[in-house]
Amino acid sequence: MDGLLQGCRDAGATTTPEALRAMLDLDGSAEGDVALPTHRFAKTLRQAPEQFAGSLVEHLSPISGVASVSSTGAFVNLRVDPALLATETLSRVFARAERYGHGEPTSTITCVEHTSANPTGPLHIGRVRNGIVGDTLARVLRASGAPLTTQYYVDDLGRQAAMITWIWSKPPTQWPVEIAVGAAASPPEGESEDARLGRPYPFVSAYLKEHADAQAEVAALVQQIESGNPPPLHRELIEKILAGMLAALGRIGIRFDEFVWESSFLQDRSVDGVIERLDRAPHAARQPNGAGAIDVSAYGLPKESSTVVYTRANGTSLYVTRDIAYHLSKFARFERVIDVLGQDHRLHSKTLDALLAEIGEPRRPTFVIYQDLTVPGGGRMSTRGGTAVWLHELIEEAVQRARAEVLARRPDLDRAELERIAEAVATGAIRYHIVRVAPEKPVIFQWEDALSFEGRSGPFIQYAFARATSILERSEESHPGSTYSVERLLGVEEQALIRILARFPRVVREVARTGHVHSIAGYAHELADQFNRFYHAVPVLTSGEDRPSRLALVAATRQTLGNALELLGIARLDSM
RNA sequence: GGGCGCGUAGCCUAGCCUGGAUAGGGCACCGGGUUCCUAACCCGGGGGUCGGGGGUUCAAAUCCCCCCGCGCCCGCCA
Structure with missing residues (x-):
């Protein structure tokens, strides 16, 4: 960085470390690991960018850790010393092991609330997108160092x-x-x-x-x-239905730390407190019939939805009111509060923000919004139209197909092992299929796509992991990776693999920052894909002198792939 | 009608926040690969008006404006 800065100045450009850093393209290209487009300098210098790039390359004195510098057109490309990259990457992966890619512990106590489906029957897969996005986000935030609690809000009052x-x-x-x-x-x-x-x-x-x-x-x-x-039957029914939903969610790796019952905010009278505070709010007014309402047009909400009723004429509360009480209880315990909501709750989220402002609460939740899955012909999943697909149904169908696949490939397995693998493949396919797409994209549910075990799928990644495991097991090495020499990892496939391994911590950090959980899915596929290429191009066990180093690379890949699968909530299979 | 979101090959999708080099993947399609560490794999090939138009910029899938299409919301429901 300093060397590059000096080089720019020597070549005649004026810049600051911050400006230079912002210009760098860390993803690089075929020409190098880091690229610097020089158009910006060229302009102020009244020089063709190509010319400036060339002169910058000449002015650059050797930079430690950079193996070569070249210019193509207006771009200056830096190639990181491959041996250094390999050493740094492998030693980090082995040192951090199952924590590779994770961040240092932070003190930002965080709460992720997700799923929170009404307990009126089994969970359909429209809702599962909420759970998968929420659970993956929770896993990533936890890995990035935040003390984290997941909550399910149980709507027992509706x-x-x-x-x-x-x-x-x-x-x-x-x-x-x-x-x-x-x-x-x-x-x-x-x-x-x-x-x-x-x-x-x-x-x-x-x-x-x-x-x-x-x-x-x-x-x-x-x-x-x-x-x-409530009649005793009420809570009993909700608990039974909830248990069914949780059983299905549990099969795809989703569990909750806490269940918060909506009625608890009535019982502890906190809703009464909210109503009192709303009564005193700047834009509050009682309707002639006694209902309490707030004009939130000052908060940028559209005219048509600017009157928010927070207490009925008969004095009872509404969903928003109780939701305020719920959020106040979250703010009392957590610094960062994240709600995963369907896009149909978008207006509700804005209303909630406005009402929090009205009662003088400075904190706000962060909303992660996803679009509901739709059914082929259009429309949301509905129980009535018979278009709803239950999660447990989807799992059963997936397990059935997975069982046939496993059976065809591995007739040697005993019954229990076959079932275990089929379950892992099936649930891995489902989770991956849903998490791979950015949450804000509309998704039309198609059975064939959801049940795919090939290409960009969960099983593709599980397979690469199993392959790596198999090689390590066959090596009969007690500590694969304990000895390696980076000079033996300079081939193109090895280097490409190492570069992807090196990127993992950055990917996790980005996802923790942006909430774009689908990037983890993309990363895992890219890593598995490159490992497969390496696998086909480079022998490991029979490679003589290169064997220990290649085994180390396989071990590092297995570790990283495993860590990524963990974040995705997809089971790691040592054999399949 | 208003607000919000989405629009990238036949289909699905990444990249958009933070503008840079021939727009990455996958499915399907065509042609290859298994006496060799798991072929749920790999190699090669064809296929693109990045919804349309304008603007900003040396440079736009990316930023701004308008339009079109699709979805969601606009309850004293949750």
């Missing part, structure tokens, strides 16, 4: 949950016929408890639209629940 309790509080023989017929239409065999309990939900929803008396019953139930005396 009308949705009340509808489930309403219908199950009657024996099925007394259900309205529309609901009974619909719910009993085709009970699948071996149906899970959460699916069974959630089955009447869409029919209840439809029924209520047409029956005012039933609607009144549900409204009364909502009141009863909110008043703090």
